[in-house]
Amino acid sequence: MTFMVRASRNGARTGVFTVGSSPLPIETPSLLLSTRKGLPFFTPPDLLLSLNNHNNSHLLQISPLHFAGCPSEKTISDIGGVHELLGLQDCSFIGVARDSIVCLPHSEGTNKFGASFETPSGRLLVKPRDYMEIISSLKPNLWTSLADEVPSWVTEKRNRSSVDRTIRWLDDCIALDPAGGSSILGAIVGGSSIDERRRSAHEAAARNVAGYWIGGFGLGESLDERPSLLNAVTDNLPVEKPRQICGLGLPEEVLQGVAAGVDLFDSTYIYHLTMGGFALTFALDTEENYAHSSVLGYAGDDHTKINLRATIYRKDLSPIIDNCDCYTCQNHTRAYINHLLNVHEMLAQILLEIHNTHHYLGFFRMIREAIKRDEFESFQKSFLEGRRSYLVAHAGC
Amino acid sequence: MPVGTQGTIKGLTNSQLEDIGCQIILGNTYHLALRPGADLIDELGGLHKFMNWPRALLTDSGGFQMVSLLHLADITEKGVTFQSPVDGSPMLLTPEESILIQNKIGADIIMALDDVVKTTITGPRIEEAMYRTLRWVDRCIAAHQKPYEQNLFGIVQGGLDPVLRDICVKGLVDRNLPGYAIGGLAGGEDKDSFWRVVAQCTAALPEDKPRYVMGVGYPLDIVVCSALGADMYDCVYPTRTARFGTALVPEGLLKLKHSVMADDTRPIDPTCYCMVCKNYTRAYIHSLVTKDAMGSQLLSYHNLSYMMRLSRDLHTSIIQEQFPEFVCRFLSSQFPKGDVPEWVCNAMEVAGIDISACCAPFSSGQE
Numbered sequence A: 001m002t003f004m005v006r007a008s009r010n011g012a013r014t015g016v017f018t019v020g021s022s023p024l025p026i027e028t029p030s031l032l033l034s035t036r037k038g039l040p041f042f043t044p045p046d047l048l049l050s051l052n053n054h055n056n057s058h059l060l061q062i063s064p065l066h067f068a069g070c071p072s073e074k075t076i077s078d079i080g081g082v083h084e085l086l087g088l089q090d091c092s093f094i095g096v097a098r099d100s101i102v103c104l105p106h107s108e109g110t111n112k113f114g115a116s117f118e119t120p121s122g123r124l125l126v127k128p129r130d131y132m133e134i135i136s137s138l139k140p141n142l143w144t145s146l147a148d149e150v151p152s153w154v155t156e157k158r159n160r161s162s163v164d165r166t167i168r169w170l171d172d173c174i175a176l177d178p179a180g181g182s183s184i185l186g187a188i189v190g191g192s193s194i195d196e197r198r199r200s201a202h203e204a205a206a207r208n209v210a211g212y213w214i215g216g217f218g219l220g221e222s223l224d225e226r227p228s229l230l231n232a233v234t235d236n237l238p239v240e241k242p243r244q245i246c247g248l249g250l251p252e253e254v255l256q257g258v259a260a261g262v263d264l265f266d267s268t269y270i271y272h273l274t275m276g277g278f279a280l281t282f283a284l285d286t287e288e289n290y291a292h293s294s295v296l297g298y299a300g301d302d303h304t305k306i307n308l309r310a311t312i313y314r315k316d317l318s319p320i321i322d323n324c325d326c327y328t329c330q331n332h333t334r335a336y337i338n339h340l341l342n343v344h345e346m347l348a349q350i351l352l353e354i355h356n357t358h359h360y361l362g363f364f365r366m367i368r369e370a371i372k373r374d375e376f377e378s379f380q381k382s383f384l385e386g387r388r389s390y391l392v393a394h395a396g397c
Numbered sequence B: 001m002p003v004g005t006q007g008t009i010k011g012l013t014n015s016q017l018e019d020i021g022c023q024i025i026l027g028n029t030y031h032l033a034l035r036p037g038a039d040l041i042d043e044l045g046g047l048h049k050f051m052n053w054p055r056a057l058l059t060d061s062g063g064f065q066m067v068s069l070l071h072l073a074d075i076t077e078k079g080v081t082f083q084s085p086v087d088g089s090p091m092l093l094t095p096e097e098s099i100l101i102q103n104k105i106g107a108d109i110i111m112a113l114d115d116v117v118k119t120t121i122t123g124p125r126i127e128e129a130m131y132r133t134l135r136w137v138d139r140c141i142a143a144h145q146k147p148y149e150q151n152l153f154g155i156v157q158g159g160l161d162p163v164l165r166d167i168c169v170k171g172l173v174d175r176n177l178p179g180y181a182i183g184g185l186a187g188g189e190d191k192d193s194f195w196r197v198v199a200q201c202t203a204a205l206p207e208d209k210p211r212y213v214m215g216v217g218y219p220l221d222i223v224v225c226s227a228l229g230a231d232m233y234d235c236v237y238p239t240r241t242a243r244f245g246t247a248l249v250p251e252g253l254l255k256l257k258h259s260v261m262a263d264d265t266r267p268i269d270p271t272c273y274c275m276v277c278k279n280y281t282r283a284y285i286h287s288l289v290t291k292d293a294m295g296s297q298l299l300s301y302h303n304l305s306y307m308m309r310l311s312r313d314l315h316t317s318i319i320q321e322q323f324p325e326f327v328c329r330f331l332s333s334q335f336p337k338g339d340v341p342e343w344v345c346n347a348m349e350v351a352g353i354d355i356s357a358c359c360a361p362f363s364s365g366q367e
């Protein structure tokens, strides 16, 4: 793995990331596609690679806990690891224990021996040694160490112990890794405590790891306290290594993370949009005109997205977005997707996931361009203002 | 023809259907008329445009779906009376109405409304249904507004009675329709009765018109019916069985839910070149089936690829005059012990296909 920061302005930064056998460098800030057992939830693998072809569709997140012994670690090893298992030799995978959708940390069950998770196959207590066995059979390009993530409302004492355990498990993972940690993203926790966040980051930074994984966000902390917590982490990390975060999904949240210097985000937001029948529609402006037009988007349900279940789309023969070059918009109308949603056909989710992923990848491209032009702050501001003015305008009705 | 009941083949994109070589798909008039509605489809430019499917489409008449899905359907000379699934009020589907709806949906092939009776029923009801089907086909022809764009197929009825089938085939052939379907089968009748009806109908139907055996789609049935001279089939089986975790393979069925699949690192079918078999192991598919959406997507893709390949292979083997050899290879994969069912042997004898090479006891020396 190589990582290089190309431009950095007031915390926000853009860089280039090469990992595994991926033929293309991945530009950051970047979206990691969330998966179920390594494949997108609905997008079939043959269409995955055509998604936003000039963009980072080849970076995926995999949760080793999804497998829970099926296929067994030996079978996964025999097949040759995650790339062979999924037939995606040119994609890069980052292994993360939790996934924010069906595999969530269960802090009450976590103890000094291992981290507890709620998973589709029940509650699992995962010890560093178990985790390393799955990781060594899956062989993802990068993977995070095991973390004890706690919600923001736990006691100071519990929060401190979560940092202690997360540091200890990072050492365990490094010790158990035949490669000595060269592919590990060291986990950082610390809940809503600035001091604990700082301590956790500082300890991870002292280890020989490839990069960092910031956990424990999106677990009850307020939107307002988040920037200082994020900065407490990133200020204590070396600039030359990549930083991934879990739990920030909404565009506003991604922008908060980017502002603090986070490089990699997961796509659980797309999953929730897709399941709700939503399609992203906010304007993705080109390099030339973005600064002049506001981010005011298409007429629709909340200014950044539309709900295709709504009856107004019954006869709408336009694509989700007129000039979108995704498979869905190139081939299908809003009326057809509205019908598919009405009759509960899976193709609705396939088409929505394809469009939303494509569109969100475009959002990340806008972010990168803004940073390169040293205009990230105004970009973030105009995006948020566009959202806020919509919310204000519609608050009265 | 894969079945796309509601204007989509469950879990597959159009580009995937094109990739696996699918040329025609079937839409169900009953479902499409309910949602999104025939008027809406018409207003939006027809089903081809609505679902963006440039290749061929066929719609059924809607009658079969009503009789099989709605317990309270009642058939009279006027048409099929049924309770509206929306508000429970009585509704009537006449032959005219069925054609009007299918004209609006705009498929390339549309089906006449027939009087559907269970094949296992006997007695005067069969005769009544057959004659009524002939009377209704005239009403369908008269109601058809786009005869130059849409091809109306008539449906041969008559149960398992050769005399009634004969009257019906002759009646339909006299009406010189663009194609003919053999209906009223695949409803639980015994296999020997089934193939005999197909054989009788194909023998009496004109050579230059397509023959469609309705509701038939098991691989073995398709091979047998093709030997008897049938051309088209439909079946929800490949996609339905995929959702329950079963794959179609040359040997028959492969149950991917079974625990022995958990550590099987082979593809579903090592002789299959589909996207799924090229990339995925049985072990991985096992971990997905019946749990994750992707499981039924990948398995449906393979199963339809299998059916498309079977159809292509049947077609090519006939053109290359290798059909008997193909049938023998197919049967020896499905029945490696040579225990080919008697009805298949009987049908093949009538079709003039020598399958002695793959039937016990001669097969043992062949392996």
Ligand SMILES: [Zn+2]
Pocket (backbone or CB within 6 Å): A320, A321, A324, A325, A326, A327, A328, A329, A330, A355, A358
């Ligand atoms: Zn699109």
Ligand SMILES: [Zn+2]
Pocket (backbone or CB within 6 Å): B268, B269, B272, B273, B274, B275, B276, B277, B278, B302, B305, B306
């Ligand atoms: Zn296959």
